[in-house]
Amino acid sequence: MFPMNAALDLLQSVFGYPSFRGQQQAVVEHLAEGGDALVLMPTGGGKSLCYQIPALMRQGTGIVVSPLIALMQDQVDALREAGVAAAFLNSSLGADEQREVERQLLAGELNLLYVAPERLLTPRFLGQLERTEVALFAIDEAHCVSQWGHDFRPEYRELAILHQRFPAVPRIALTATADPRTREEIVERLSLQDARQFVSSFDRPNIGYRVGLRHNAKRQLGEFLQGHAGESGIVYCLSRRKVDDTAAWLAEMGVEALPYHAGLDAATRMKNQQRFLREDGVVMVATVAFGMGIDKPDVRFVAHLDLPRSIEGYYQETGRAGRDGLPAEAWMIYGLSDVVTMSQMIAQSESADERKRVERQKLESLLAYAEATGCRRELLLGAFGETYPGPCGHCDNCIAPPPTWDATVPAQKALSAVYRTGQRFGSGHVIDVLRGEETERVLALDHHRLSTFGIGAEMDEKQWRSVFRQLLAAGLLEADAEGYGTLRLTAASRSVLSGGRQVKLREDARPERASRRRRDSKLAANDKSRGSSLGIESWEQDLWDALRALRTQLAKQQGVPPYVVFHDATLLAMLRAMPANEDELAGVSGVGEAKLRRYGRDFLAVINAPA
Ligand code: ADP
Ligand code: ZN
Numbered sequence: 001m002f003p004m005n006a007a008l009d010l011l012q013s014v015f016g017y018p019s020f021r022g023q024q025q026a027v028v029e030h031l032a033e034g035g036d037a038l039v040l041m042p043t044g045g046g047k048s049l050c051y052q053i054p055a056l057m058r059q060g061t062g063i064v065v066s067p068l069i070a071l072m073q074d075q076v077d078a079l080r081e082a083g084v085a086a087a088f089l090n091s092s093l094g095a096d097e098q099r100e101v102e103r104q105l106l107a108g109e110l111n112l113l114y115v116a117p118e119r120l121l122t123p124r125f126l127g128q129l130e131r132t133e134v135a136l137f138a139i140d141e142a143h144c145v146s147q148w149g150h151d152f153r154p155e156y157r158e159l160a161i162l163h164q165r166f167p168a169v170p171r172i173a174l175t176a177t178a179d180p181r182t183r184e185e186i187v188e189r190l191s192l193q194d195a196r197q198f199v200s201s202f203d204r205p206n207i208g209y210r211v212g213l214r215h216n217a218k219r220q221l222g223e224f225l226q227g228h229a230g231e232s233g234i235v236y237c238l239s240r241r242k243v244d245d246t247a248a249w250l251a252e253m254g255v256e257a258l259p260y261h262a263g264l265d266a267a268t269r270m271k272n273q274q275r276f277l278r279e280d281g282v283v284m285v286a287t288v289a290f291g292m293g294i295d296k297p298d299v300r301f302v303a304h305l306d307l308p309r310s311i312e313g314y315y316q317e318t319g320r321a322g323r324d325g326l327p328a329e330a331w332m333i334y335g336l337s338d339v340v341t342m343s344q345m346i347a348q349s350e351s352a353d354e355r356k357r358v359e360r361q362k363l364e365s366l367l368a369y370a371e372a373t374g375c376r377r378e379l380l381l382g383a384f385g386e387t388y389p390g391p392c393g394h395c396d397n398c399i400a401p402p403p404t405w406d407a408t409v410p411a412q413k414a415l416s417a418v419y420r421t422g423q424r425f426g427s428g429h430v431i432d433v434l435r436g437e438e439t440e441r442v443l444a445l446d447h448h449r450l451s452t453f454g455i456g457a458e459m460d461e462k463q464w465r466s467v468f469r470q471l472l473a474a475g476l477l478e479a480d481a482e483g484y485g486t487l488r489l490t491a492a493s494r495s496v497l498s499g500g501r502q503v504k505l506r507e508d509a510r511p512e513r514a515s516r517r518r519r520d521s522k523l524a525a526n527d528k529s530r531g532s533s534l535g536i537e538s539w540e541q542d543l544w545d546a547l548r549a550l551r552t553q554l555a556k557q558q559g560v561p562p563y564v565v566f567h568d569a570t571l572l573a574m575l576r577a578m579p580a581n582e583d584e585l586a587g588v589s590g591v592g593e594a595k596l597r598r599y600g601r602d603f604l605a606v607i608n609a610p611a
Contacts, residue, residue: 006032006057007020007025007028007029007032007053007054007057008020008025010053010056010057011049011053012592013592013593014056014082014083014084014592014593014594015049015082015590015592016082016570016586016588016589016590016591016592016593016595016596017589017590018589020049021045021046022041022045022046022200023039023041023198023200024046024049024050026198027039027050027172027198028049028050028053028054028057030196030198031050031051031054031136031170031172032053032054032057032058034168034170035170035195035196036170036171036172036192036194036195036196037050037170037171037172037173037195037196037197037198038142038172038173038174038183038186038187038192038195038196038197038198039172039173039174039175039198039200040174040175040176040177040183040197040198040199040200040202041174041176041198041200042176042200042201042202042203042204042319043176043204043316043319043320043323044204044297044319044322044323044324044325045176045200047140047174047176048075050172050174051064051136051138051172051174052079052084052112054135054136054170054172055111055112055135055136055138056084056111058135058136059133059135060108060132060133060134060135061105061108061110061111061112061113061132061133061134061135062111062112062113062134062135062136062137062138063113063115063120063129063134063136063137063138064112064113064114064115064137064138064140065115065116065117065120065137065138065139065140065159066114066115066116066140066141067116067117067140067141067144067151067153067156067293068141068292068293069090069091069092069116070273070293071293071295072088072090072114072116073088073092074277074295074560074561074564075088075114075295076088076112076114077558077560077561077564078560078564079111079112081560081564081565081594081595081598082592082594082595083592083593083594084111084112085104085109085110085111085112086110086111086112086113086114087101087104087105087110087112087113087114088101088113088114088115089101089102089113089114089115089116089119089125090114090115090116090119091116091119101113102128105128105132106128106131106132108132108133111135117153117155117156117158117159118155120159121155121158121159121161126161126165129165129166130165134166134169135169136169136170136171136172137162137166137169137170137171137172138171138172138173138174139156139159139171139172139173139174139190140174141174141175141293142156142173142174142175142186142190143175143176143177143182143186144156145157145159145185145186145189145190146177146181146182146185146186146189147185151292156189157189159189159190160189160190160191163190163191171190171192171195173186173190173192173195176316176319177312177316179312179384180385183197201381201386202315202381202384202386203377203381203386203388204319204322205392205394206322206325206326206327206328207318207319207321207322207328207329207330208327208328208329208330208394208395209318209330209376209377209380209394209395209396210329210330210331210332210395210396210523211331211332211333211334211369211370211376211396212332212333212396212520213333213334213335214305214333214334214335217305217333218246218249220333221235221246221250221303221305221333222253224301224303224331225250225255225283227329227532227533228300228301228329228532228533229532230280230281230532231281231300231301231532231533232276232280232281232282232283232296232298232299232300233283233284233299233300233301233302233303233321234283234284234285234286234290234291234299234301234302234303234317234320234321235250235257235283235284235285235286235303235304235305236286236287236288236302236303236304236305236306236308236317237285237286237287237305237306238287238305238306238307238338238341238342239287240261240262240263240287242305242306243259243260243261243285243286243287244259244261246285246305247259247285250283250285255283256279256281256282256283257282257283257284257285258272258275258276258282258283258284258285259272259285259286260272260273260276260284260285260286260287260289260290261286261287261289261290262287262289272284273290273294276294276296277294277296277561278555278561278562279552279562280548280552280562288308288309288313288317291317291320294320295323296320296323296561296563297323297324297563297567297568297569298323298324298326298563298567298568299320299321299322299323299328300321300322300326300327300328300329300533300534301321301328301329301330301331301533302317302318302320302321302328302329302330302331303331303332304317304318304331304332304333304334305333306334306338306341307332307334307338307339307342307363307366307367307370308332308366309342309359309362309363309366310359310362310363310365310366311362311365311366311369311380311383312362312383314332314366314369315380315383315384318330324563324567324568324569325569326533326534326568326569326572327533327534327535328533329533332370334370339363339367342363343360343363346359346360346363357484357485360485361479361485364469364472364479364485365383365472365473367469368469368470368472368473369383369473371466371469371470371473371505371506372397372470372473372506373397373401373402373404373504373505373506374390374391374397375388375390375391375392375395375397375398376392376395376396376397376398377390377391377392377394377395378390378391378392379473396523399522399523400519400522400523402506402507402519403506403507403519404504404505404506404507405504405505405507406502406503406504407467407470407503407504407505408496408499408501408502408503410456410459410464410467410503411467411471411476411496411503412496412497412499413434413452413455413456414430414434414456414464414467414468414471414477415471415476415477415489415493415496415497416452416497417430417433417434417450417452417455417456418430418477418487418488418489419489420433420450420451420452421433421445421447421450421452423486423487423488423489424486425486425487426484426485426486426487427464427465427468427485427487429441429442429447430468430487431456431461431464431465431468433447433450433452433453433454434452434454434455434456434457434464435454435456435457435459435460435461435464436448436453436454436455436456436457466505467505468487470503470505471503472487474492474503475490475492476490476492476493476496476503477489477490477493478490534568534572536575540575543575543606543607544571544575546606546609547571547574547575547603547606547607548562548571550602550603550606551565551566551571554599554602565595565599566590566591566595566599567590569589569590570588570589570590570591573588573589573590574588574603574607578607579604579607580604580608581604582596582600582604585600585603585604586600
């Protein structure tokens with residue numbers, strides 16, 4: 001139906017990219033030919049092109065449903081920069097502006113129109129759509145239909161109406177949420193049973209993962225930031241007070257740091273967010289309230305000063321780093337006091353008991369991740385049901401394997417205590433038995449008469465908890481699905497009990513040990529050899545700064561964020577390619593025809609200025 005290379009032509013001429021990534025081309029072709037699609041791709045995977053290009057290939061306007069009003073403006077700006085006729089409709093527009101967009105829609109002048117779901121669902125707008133040609137419907141952030149997710153939006157559930165009212169228009173739903181339960185719900189709620197599913201790996205190969213114990217948060221953060229001077233990043237803290245405190249401290253240290261949390265007034269929040277988006281090198285110190293829908297491509301690091309709530313949350317938050325595919329870092333420090341705080345927060349919340357149990361289990365798996373000795377990427381992807389053929393060579397545990405001790409004997413004791421108590425209890429009770437505590441429950445159940453009673457008195461409760469978490473993470477124990485925390489043996493447990501399998505636990509989970517300091521210095525040495533995230537060499541620094549300054553100046557003139565003009569990845573490609581003329585500049589990834597015309601001369605002048 002379409003010339004073989006129509007999609008590729010558009011990719012190159014409009015967006016300036018030489019080739020498709022991953023499954024993009026398959027999705028684009030499927031949609032261009034009228035098929036429905038469900039696309040699961042990690043953040044930064046390149047979801048937008050999956051509907052933008054088919055919208056340009058097909059007759060009519062592509063309608064994009066997005067829950068994030070704040071983002072529409074940037075997306076539309078970026079498309080217009082690339083020469084695409086794009087607009088948005090949401091409550092931020094005045095009446096005249098809205099009427100003008102509607103006129104353009106009805107006149108068939110738009111390639112793409114972004115709308116908020118509540119707007120799309122009005123009878124008036126649906127009626128207008130019936131009077132125009134619709135190229136496709138793209139439902140972005142499709143996980144918003146799911147109540148299990150964190151971003152539930154009731155209006156999303158009504159989007160099934162699109163299928164009924166416009167059966168001939170292809171639909172594409174996109175999300176970066178990997179969990180299978182959410183995926184099923186999207187299919188069901190949006191009537192996408194016949195849609196082809198395009199599931200990508202959720203790996204983020206350009207992100208390096210690092211987790212450590214917190215001993216002096218400010219000093220540790222300061223050292224970490226030395227490797228990220230002048231770069232944009234997010235620092236997550238659990239409480240508002242800690243956000244304010246940390247932001248103020250960083251500002252004193254000369255870092256461009258701003259606070260963001262729900263306790264600040266809306267105007268301040270907005271102002272800080274705008275600066276983060278529009279200036280180079282701002283560090284946002286924030287609670288989890290910040291980040292949903294932040295599309296900034298050049299966030300070079302995400303730091304956690306406290307434990308997040310779950311692996312899903314952690315993966316989503318760290319996923320905000322490095323959307324542009326350039327090197328980025330996910331760094332976290334945590335303390336056992338976090339566990340106490342989080343447990344209290346869960347216990348005191350208004351949630352139903354079932355929900356609290358689930359939250360407790362999520363916290364446990366996150367701790368198991370934090371204390372893991374193996375490849376972190378393997379564990380993270382495993383949590384989303386993906387088998388990663390690790391080790392990755394790009395996380396702290398791969399770079400500097402943590403010192404471990406042989407915990408086979410304690411593991412055997414733990415497993416046999418689980419077995420002797422009938423596989424009916426959580427770790428708390430089993431630890432009491434191991435440590436020989438004559439609690440009321442132990443006595444009532446006669447567990448002080450068991451052969452395992454008191455066989456683990458040599459370790460304290462904290463150490464035992466860590467042993468149990470590691471056993472769970474390694475699949476040597478399993479918890480009940482209902483979330484009561486009841487532990488059972490698994491098929492793999494036998495090999496440990498029979499002495500056929502060794503269990504290793506990390507030694508640095510105990511504070512202040514010489515081995516930990518040795519490891520820290522090994523990691524630090526690794527950082528030094530790496531220089532800055534993007535590997536700008538000292539002799540390139542002046543040109544790099546000049547390119548960024550020109551970009552900022554052009555962006556300011558047009559009132560758009562700098563990355564709408566060119567991404568870091570594109571500036572970096574210019575720096576390395578040193579194009580001498582427009583032809584050579586056109587060959588740089590990210591320079592499409594419209595941008596070449598608009599900015600080519602300015603950038604060439606900077607690149608070729610006599611030094
Ligand atoms: P997502 O919505 O999946 O998080 P985006 O659509 O925002 O990802 O794309 C992430 C980044 O990758 C953007 O900077 C985009 O311009 C870039 N990108 C997408 N596809 C390609 C490609 N084929 N070649 C080069 N860069 C691409
Ligand atoms: Zn690894």
